[in-house]
Amino acid sequence: MSAVPLVVDVRGDRVVATLNRPEVRNAIDRETAAALHDLCALLEDHPRTLLLSGAGGHFAAGADIAQLRERGRDDALRGINSSAFDRLRRLPMPSIALMDGFALGGGAELAYACDFRLATPRVRIGNPETGLGILASAGGTWRLRELVPEGLAKEMLLTGRLLDGEAALAAGLVNELVEPDDLVAAGHRWADRIAQQVPLAVRLTKAAFHLPRSAHPYVDDLAQAVLFETDEKEARMTAFLEGRGRR
Template sequence: MADSVRVERGEDRVVATLDRPDVRNAIDREMIDRLHLLCAELEAVPRVLILTGAGGVFASGADIAQLRERGAADARAGINTHAFRRIRDLPMPVIAAIDGYALGGGAELAYAADIRLGAPSARIGNPETGLGILAAAGATWRLPEIVGPARAAEMLLTGRVLDADEAYAWGLLNAVHPADALLAAAHALADRIVANDALATRYTKRALLCPDAAHPAVELDLQAELFERPEKHRRMTAFLERSKR
């Protein structure tokens, strides 16, 4: 299998770089298969995931040449949908570092991340209706959660593409960094995440992803487990000792 997704593995994080430069990192079936393999790895050994793209582009969208030939059965199979949901549900946080285009399926992959950083060149949007389809791999339910229903409707119904400043103002990007500092900023964010207790971080993400009806019971159950762990006592003792200095 070709390296359409280049993976660099560390002890506490993994960097996955979408790498199909000839088609601006368009997401094809092979890339989806690679993402599934990566998800299986991170489900077994949880680590922070940083998603980025090669060549100054995050992902220009789904591979239109493949998409054009797909029929009703392919649509119902949710080829991209299931991969992006799996990324969204990974145990540890996912950070998207977006340089250049994140369009269509590329935008939906970015929406699956917990945190999105962008370069000034970032361009994010869903032009699917102009191609005779809808954004069916997460945009219609994730985008309203991120930017609000009215702004999501504007983006999805008009095909509007946001530049970096607009995406930041709308809350779609958490921060904007120079392109040559973007990956370093993602790593700095990962540093802050991994300095915290890993299980507490995983449980916080789990609670964030739960439906409204699950609250507050889910937090109370997860907190009850965390309260009984030696790590809680160790960290709180260290905090109290620092406070005395």
């Protein structure tokens, strides 16, 4: 068995984290959920873009069924997976799921909590929970319908339909489809694009995006007021104007 359920590599403006239980297709157990909380604490204290992938050719084949079978009411109310995924969703900087192989059940819900999803053609994404007598309680019942049309979300949740890479791309669930050997490089390419933006502008834009409609436009004006006073705004706009003048 893998000694470390989540391998974390800090690289300047980004963190590369790899689910590391390949012997069980990276099934998410209590230790993995705890490691995800630790990862979130790191990224809350030192905001960076997150690239999240899985070892051994799979993203995550769901929650660990051996543990899940033993859980009762009190375990469900603790939100073992849902609390970790929700914390990941609220990270200051963007998160990018790199999906290959299985992304099922809790694994799919972990990907839904990320801001972007890149995948390979051989990925299989879905929520088979109802076939096991439970529901997709770590975000599937509400995040999925925010990402794909309602009819497709219900089909995945109520019939257990799995999407391959092409279907996920067509539905808008996946942002880009790449070959397995190019998946990590594609993630870094997305992180490079984010790194070209002003970090505080990215953080405030992400925060504003996820607020309820009732918070707008007040929150946008407030965030803009903060950004208007930054040296980076002045420098970037001056460079833009001077560059346009040289054309």
